[in-house]
Amino acid sequence: MDSQIKQLEDKAKLIRRLIIRMIAKAGSGHPGGSLSATDLITALFFSVLNHDPKNPKWPDRDRFHMSKGHCCPLWYAVLAESGYFPKETLMTLREFGSLLQGHPDRRTPGVEVSSGSLGQGLSVALGMSLASKADNKDYRIYVLLGDGEIQEGNIWEAAMAASHYKCGNICAILDYNGFQIDGATKDVMSLEPIADKWKAFGWHTIEIDGHNMRQILDAYAQARTIRDKPAIIIARTIKGKGVSFMENTVEFHGRAPTQEEAEKALKELE
Amino acid sequence: MESLYQRDVYGKALVELGRANKDVVVLDADLSSSTRTGLFAKEFPGRFFNFGIAEQNMMAAAAGLASCGKTVFVSTFAIFASGRAWDQVRNSICYSNLNVKIVATHAGVSVGPDGASHQALEDIALMRVIPNMNILVPCDGPQTAEAVNAAFCASGPFYIRLGRPKVPTLENKGKFELGKAQVLAEGNDIAIIACGIMVAEALAAVESLAKQGVKARLINVHSLRPLDTQVILKAARETRGIIVCEEHNIIGGLASSIDEIVAENTPTRVVRIGVRNRFGQSGDPAQLLKEYNLTSADIEKAALACFAKCK
Numbered sequence: 026m027d028s029q030i031k032q033l034e035d036k037a038k039l040i041r042r043l044i045i046r047m048i049a050k051a052g053s054g055h056p057g058g059s060l061s062a063t064d065l066i067t068a069l070f071f072s073v074l075n076h077d078p079k080n081p082k083w084p085d086r087d088r089f090h091m092s093k094g095h096c097c098p099l100w101y102a103v104l105a106e107s108g109y110f111p112k113e114t115l116m117t118l119r120e121f122g123s124l125l126q127g128h129p130d131r132r133t134p135g136v137e138v139s140s141g142s143l144g145q146g147l148s149v150a151l152g153m154s155l156a157s158k159a160d161n162k163d164y165r166i167y168v169l170l171g172d173g174e175i176q177e178g179n180i181w182e183a184a185m186a187a188s189h190y191k192c193g194n195i196c197a198i199l200d201y202n203g204f205q206i207d208g209a210t211k212d213v214m215s216l217e218p219i220a221d222k223w224k225a226f227g228w229h230t231i232e233i234d235g236h237n238m239r240q241i242l243d244a245y246a247q248a249r250t251i252r253d254k255p256a257i258i259i260a261r262t263i264k265g266k267g268v269s270f271m272e273n274t275v276e277f278h279g280r281a282p283t284q285e286e287a288e289k290a291l292k293e294l295e
Numbered sequence: 296m297e298s299l300y301q302r303d304v305y306g307k308a309l310v311e312l313g314r315a316n317k318d319v320v321v322l323d324a325d326l327s328s329s330t331r332t333g334l335f336a337k338e339f340p341g342r343f344f345n346f347g348i349a350e351q352n353m354m355a356a357a358a359g360l361a362s363c364g365k366t367v368f369v370s371t372f373a374i375f376a377s378g379r380a381w382d383q384v385r386n387s388i389c390y391s392n393l394n395v396k397i398v399a400t401h402a403g404v405s406v407g408p409d410g411a412s413h414q415a416l417e418d419i420a421l422m423r424v425i426p427n428m429n430i431l432v433p434c435d436g437p438q439t440a441e442a443v444n445a446a447f448c449a450s451g452p453f454y455i456r457l458g459r460p461k462v463p464t465l466e467n468k469g470k471f472e473l474g475k476a477q478v479l480a481e482g483n484d485i486a487i488i489a490c491g492i493m494v495a496e497a498l499a500a501v502e503s504l505a506k507q508g509v510k511a512r513l514i515n516v517h518s519l520r521p522l523d524t525q526v527i528l529k530a531a532r533e534t535r536g537i538i539v540c541e542e543h544n545i546i547g548g549l550a551s552s553i554d555e556i557v558a559e560n561t562p563t564r565v566v567r568i569g570v571r572n573r574f575g576q577s578g579d580p581a582q583l584l585k586e587y588n589l590t591s592a593d594i595e596k597a598a599l600a601c602f603a604k605c606k
Contacts (some may be wrong), residue, residue: 076568084364088363090359118456130390131390131391131392136361137362138358138387138391138393139386139387139390140357140386140387141386142382142385142387144351145314145351145358145382145383145386145387148353148355148356148358148387149355149356149358149387150359151352151356151359152356152357152358152360152361152362152363153359153362155317155320155356155359155360156320156359156360156365157363158341158362159320159341159365160363161399178351178356179351182346182349182351183355183356185347186346186347186349186352186356189347190344198357216456221454227299288506
């Protein structure tokens with residue numbers, strides 16, 4: 026277990042470095058929310074998800090969907106690192122003709138449904154869960170939500186329906202970093218009490234530190250045991266985690282680091 | 296003349312598709328008795344999902360189901376399918392080019408007493424501007440089944456527009472093909488292009504015009520996207536003018552589709568019979584069609600005026 030955690034922590038560092046390099050090269054993108062969810066998604070892709078990068082359309086695969094699509098540099102990095110496409114492709118992020126669009130597009134191997142317009146991804150996950158019911162399959166569906174994103178009404182329509190249909194194979198992951206473009210979520214539009222809201226909608230909730238690998242793995246394991254209702258991992262995270270000058274600030278929500286900033290960030294992530 | 300509810304035909308067609316293909320699933324948002332998806336729900340409860348009154352969730356979930364290989368039929372009233380959930384239709388369904396067939400009922404003023412809030416007059420416009428979306432507007436009962444089957448057989452998203460009231464069945468329409476219009480009457484004096492319930496009104500106008508010595512060509516455009524540009528441009532070249540008839544705002548729908556290709560290729564006078572940028576209101580369908588100038592008499596008048604003006 027300890028060696029597994031060490032491996033995942035090293036992998037997360039590598040993913041963070043890729044995120045910084047990709048966004049710096051592209052000259053635009055969203056580092057803050059990509060870095061806050063890195064530990065959660067690294068653990069998912071390299072220790073939890075049942076998938077086959079050489080056969081991305083394998084019908085029994087677990088599904089992953091990134092509802093907060095602006096954090097796709099993270100998604101692209103774990104996809105490339107898993108072997109869905111060559112790692113060189115990462116440095117074409119946001120370029121004309123690139124496989125890697127500014128927000129997720131189905132042209133990218135491993136991307137199931139496009140995203141970017143916030144609030145729709147939990148519904149997409151719900152649809153996948155309903156498909157599994159119709160087919161009597163038991164693959165799992167993981168969906169990453171942003172905290173600001175759950176201000177969208179569509180999220181709560183999906184939350185209500187996933188509970189109604191007892192979608193026990195849905196595991197939502199809430200990247201609760203506390204910031205959105207216009208400031209702290211508590212100032213822009215309060216989300217609390219978050220866990221009570223999800224509980225009231227019939228969900229099993231698991232609250233963790235989203236940068237503690239052991240807690241993350243335990244949360245995924247616990248979610249898997251819940252079969253009669255959907256589960257959500259409410260992960261307390263730090264926006265910009267891993268790069269001192271990006272942490273807990275809105276500045277790097279949607280701005281790329283300069284070359285100089287990128288070098289400084291990469292040094293911190295060595 | 297036989298008259299049918301397009302919705303009844305739709306419901307039965309769904310059941311047949313469901314029997315033939317286990318990957319057909321159907322979604323509705325608390326309107327399954329009105330849209331007739333309830334027939335499918337009864338026979339295939341494991342493949343029918345009611346979303347309650349939550350159209351946005353339904354549309355994005357349809358994308359999720361389609362991404363897992365399902366052919367997803369989604370129904371609600373046209374006003375909600377096109378307006379309430381437009382962003383979900385654009386970003387989750389059409390951008391991903393997924394196999395979702397939206398079959399929207401209760402389009403147009405012929406909804407009747409429910410009034411303006413429930414009478415979709417801008418749905419074609421809203422759906423027409425989204426890349427990858429195909430649009431079918433069948434003119435009667437039997438054509439509704441043909442449209443549903445064509446959408447099932449083709450891949451990608453569809454918007455099929457149905458009405459609320461019974462519509463007369465039109466004879467001898469010929470073969471139904473995606474992207475091919477049907478010429479229901481030949482004539483070189485004037486061309487009348489119509490879709491949906493306006494085809495029957497246009498047919499009555501054509502018969503009346505013939506008695507007055509004006510030979511009108513009648514074209515049923517059941518397939519708005521893909522559009523049969525050849526048949527339309529041929530009509531533009533061979534007749535004196537075009538009358539476009541639709542139970543929709545004159546902005547953005549069939550008339551706009553015709554205007555765009557005619558203006559670009561062979562400028563011709565195009566007269567629009569449709570709702571002139573107004574909201575609907577309560578009333579009987581017949582009263583409302585009269586109020587909004589959507590009757591065969593209105594078409595006939597416009598055709599005669601155009602014919603006279605374009606000599």
